[in-house]
Amino acid sequence: MADKPCCEPVAQNDCCDGATVLIYPCSGSSDVGEISDHVGRLxxxxxxxxxxxxxxIGGRVPGITLxxxxxxxxxxxxxxxxDCASKTLSVAGIQDFSRVRVTDLGMPKGKxxxxxxxxxxxAEKGIEALRTSALRATA
Known part of the structure; x- marks a missing residue:
């Protein structure tokens, strides 16, 4: 059986011209990691x-990577x-993504x-990053 993407494409709102948008929060164990997770869910x-x-992605699960x-x-x-989310994507060969870092927004880790x-x-910074980014070349 050939590997296939694990999820059906999802049409998105006007944020991204109907493109399928995937969100990868670090979901780390600190307060800022938890905030990243809440942002992804929001x-x-x-x-x-x-x-x-x-x-x-880190585990190289074929459908998820595809x-x-x-x-x-x-x-x-x-x-x-x-930068665990960004590094995990990069190491897996996934490029041309938008990113936001919680601590860059005046939110210190642990405080x-x-x-x-x-x-x-x-979330607002994430939406802004998506709006200003071009569609990925591999899409």
């Missing part, structure tokens, strides 16, 4: 894109300067409450 609920499995390669746009949400307000600030 953007999914709002129809901006679909939160996808970063661990599947879905990422076929996506029109990708947003990596890194919690801190370790930032996980609040709806902080989640919305990061």
């Amino acid at each position: 953007l999914t609920r709002e129809g901006v894109g679909k939160m996808h499995c970063l661990a599947g 879905s990422a390669q076929a996506a029109g746009k990708i947003l990596a949400i890194d919690g801190c300067p370790q 930032t409450p996980v609040t709806e307000e902080n989640t919305k600030v990061v």
Whole structure:
């Protein structure tokens, strides 16, 4: 059986010209990692894109990797300067993605409450990053 993308394409709102958008938060164990996870879930609920499995990319799960390669746009949400989401995508050969880093938005690791307000600030930056990015060449 040939490997196939694990998910059907999802039509998206006006954020990204109808492109399939996949969102990869780091979902790390710190406060800023938790915020990244909340942002991924919020953007999914709002129809901006679909939160996808970063661990599947790191584990080279074929269907998950193929879905990422076929996506029109990708947003990596890194919690801190370790940049685990971005590095995981890059190491797997997935390029041309947008990214936002929570700590770059005045939210220091280990000192930032996980609040709806902080989640919305990061989500807005993620939407802005997606809006200003071109469609991926491999899409």
